[in-house]
Amino acid sequence: MIGAGHAGLAVSRFLGGAGIDHLVLERGEVGNSWRRERWDSLRLLTPNWLTRLPDHPYQGPDPDGYLSAHEVADFIGGFAAASRAPVRTGTEVTSVRAAAADGQGHGHGHDGYLVRTDQGEIRARCVVIASGACNVPVVPGFKDALPDSIRELTPFDYTGPAALPEGGVLVVGGSATGVQLAAELRRSGRPVVLSTGEHVRLPRTYRGRDVLWWMQASGVWDQRHDEVDDLERARALPSPQLVGTPERSTLDLNALIELGVEPVGRWAAVRDGRALFSGGLRNVCSLADLKMERLLDTFDEWARKYADDDLTDEPQRFAPTRVPASARLQLDLRGGEIQTVVWATGFRPDYRWLDVPVLDAKGRLRHVGGVVTDSPGLYAVGLPVLRRRKSTFIHGAEDDAREVVEHLTGYLAGRH
Amino acid sequence: MTTVTNGVNVQALLDAREVLKGAPEAAQFTWRASSTWRDGVHSTTTVRDFFGLGEERSHKTESVFEADHPEVFAAEDNGITPIEYLLVGLASCLTAGVASVAQNRGIQLRSVQSTVQGRHDIRGILGADSDVRNGFNDIKVTFTIDADASPQEIEALVAQSQKRSAVFDALTNPTDVTVEVA
Ligand SMILES: Cc1cc2nc3c(=O)[nH]c(=O)nc-3n(C[C@H](O)[C@H](O)[C@H](O)COP(=O)(O)OP(=O)(O)OC[C@H]3O[C@@H](n4cnc5c(N)ncnc54)[C@H](O)[C@@H]3O)c2cc1C
Numbered sequence: 001m002i003g004a005g006h007a008g009l010a011v012s013r014f015l016g017g018a019g020i021d022h023l024v025l026e027r028g029e030v031g032n033s034w035r036r037e038r039w040d041s042l043r044l045l046t047p048n049w050l051t052r053l054p055d056h057p058y059q060g061p062d063p064d065g066y067l068s069a070h071e072v073a074d075f076i077g078g079f080a081a082a083s084r085a086p087v088r089t090g091t092e093v094t095s096v097r098a099a100a101a102d103g104q105g106h107g108h109g110h111d112g113y114l115v116r117t118d119q120g121e122i123r124a125r126c127v128v129i130a131s132g133a134c135n136v137p138v139v140p141g142f143k144d145a146l147p148d149s150i151r152e153l154t155p156f157d158y159t160g161p162a163a164l165p166e167g168g169v170l171v172v173g174g175s176a177t178g179v180q181l182a183a184e185l186r187r188s189g190r191p192v193v194l195s196t197g198e199h200v201r202l203p204r205t206y207r208g209r210d211v212l213w214w215m216q217a218s219g220v221w222d223q224r225h226d227e228v229d230d231l232e233r234a235r236a237l238p239s240p241q242l243v244g245t246p247e248r249s250t251l252d253l254n255a256l257i258e259l260g261v262e263p264v265g266r267w268a269a270v271r272d273g274r275a276l277f278s279g280g281l282r283n284v285c286s287l288a289d290l291k292m293e294r295l296l297d298t299f300d301e302w303a304r305k306y307a308d309d310d311l312t313d314e315p316q317r318f319a320p321t322r323v324p325a326s327a328r329l330q331l332d333l334r335g336g337e338i339q340t341v342v343w344a345t346g347f348r349p350d351y352r353w354l355d356v357p358v359l360d361a362k363g364r365l366r367h368v369g370g371v372v373t374d375s376p377g378l379y380a381v382g383l384p385v386l387r388r389r390k391s392t393f394i395h396g397a398e399d400d401a402r403e404v405v406e407h408l409t410g411y412l413a414g415r416h
Numbered sequence: 417m418t419t420v421t422n423g424v425n426v427q428a429l430l431d432a433r434e435v436l437k438g439a440p441e442a443a444q445f446t447w448r449a450s451s452t453w454r455d456g457v458h459s460t461t462t463v464r465d466f467f468g469l470g471e472e473r474s475h476k477t478e479s480v481f482e483a484d485h486p487e488v489f490a491a492e493d494n495g496i497t498p499i500e501y502l503l504v505g506l507a508s509c510l511t512a513g514v515a516s517v518a519q520n521r522g523i524q525l526r527s528v529q530s531t532v533q534g535r536h537d538i539r540g541i542l543g544a545d546s547d548v549r550n551g552f553n554d555i556k557v558t559f560t561i562d563a564d565a566s567p568q569e570i571e572a573l574v575a576q577s578q579k580r581s582a583v584f585d586a587l588t589n590p591t592d593v594t595v596e597v598a
Binding site for chain 1: 440554568571572575576578579584585587588589590
């Protein structure tokens, strides 16, 4: 196992249950990404009642609340301890390669894997990649054309508003990270411009319940990778515009506009020190409005068929996004209006240590439901829509881990 | 399921998408136009050949486009103004998108009409005010669609056609343009 995040530990739990000898290698500490790679104010956007790992539900006093990053790390630490996971912390994997099979020609078949770490070498029959889907912030290529006077931050560098210079901030990206940071920076008194392309709009609560209750109850989240219409698109979907706060308030573009955040289109290029934004803001907003409505229709249909009448309030519909009559198409980055750019433009995994040719042209791992079919004995967990829509979420790890371990035990027993 | 006939061969497009996923070189097209100055601000542009799927290709026939300016610009009005060609491109691209998406979603279209309006402050091109841009201030497209679909589905058709439109993208996002003397 590479990585002691919740996904790797969930796999470890099932491996232990199946009596399979294994090790979990972790470069930092258990739940490292929640300790090192999250900003100060971050809370989960998934509510506590959803926060559960195999045989390890949240058991605190506030099922409707949202854990802070440190609480998540502690929750994962508690799970590791309860499962007696064989974790080796402070052990960074530097290379994984196929071990040549004795008596066979080059490139044909292999006998497990050679795992090199900064603490020595390990031979393994199987390797499960659980090193996370969000190891490196993704930043657009035109970043280099920004004037030197602009301070740039990724979500990994960002701690909170206090660490930023005074003055305006351009937040780039309309997913959960972007809307959360835009709101926080605006509340700190700074002028904030939010550049957004396609995004996923959701209300925090719907018909009196957390919108994620609906995702769960209606079965949308359980939709499997082999049932999804366009798997590639589903895997590239940005995170929804949600934030976990005690007030359970919605944080869509309308809420941000209310706060005084100025929305602009997708940032397309830098020319002569000016940021150029797409004129397609209206369309990405109507796409988001329409997709939200379709999802709410799905919920309503589910409720009509399956929910008790007293289970939920009446159906609701939300006002369309109030796109500004004329959103700005360009912004002079040398004019002083913007001091800081925050790149909330997504994350990607880091596979630099993976010396097995299983990445596609875009650097993504080729796998079918977490089984790396091109290299028998190699598995992955924790990637977007690995086996289900809920795959990357904490509560989504259990079903995926169980099934991946089923495949793995079958492989070890010589069944595939 | 009833068969929808919007005349778009969606299967061919979906097949092409699958094939080109694994063959990005073949997906590289070059579109071309050649223009000749006539007189005044009148020019004639022809379009016939293009490159795509790895080889030189041609349209079935050559198309000829006259561009000029209207008489209020003290011109001969031998054809539409160049900027109006952008409206032609946008309308036809979005309309093609609506038909394709409808076909793909099993929506039968009966009629698709649109009007495109580009607002233009000509003080920009005249150099009368340096704060006014040369191009459109904004563009508005209004679709009237009669189809076997709910208003919401029609909204979604139109939104999706913008998402997949080459001309919408070319107009809403900057493009690197090189103009040189041969
Ligand atoms: C900003 C943000 C907010 C999120 N909010 C939520 C939320 O509200 N609710 C929710 O359910 N999910 C949320 N997620 C998604 C998901 O739960 C997290 O990304 C989670 O951290 C993924 O768990 P993981 O175990 O797959 O990976 P990680 O937690 O990233 O764990 C991978 C581990 O592998 C280790 N590692 C990596 N490379 C190596 C190596 N070469 N050698 C050894 N060890 C290595 C890392 O140190 C890390 O500890 C969020 C994600 C992000 C980025």
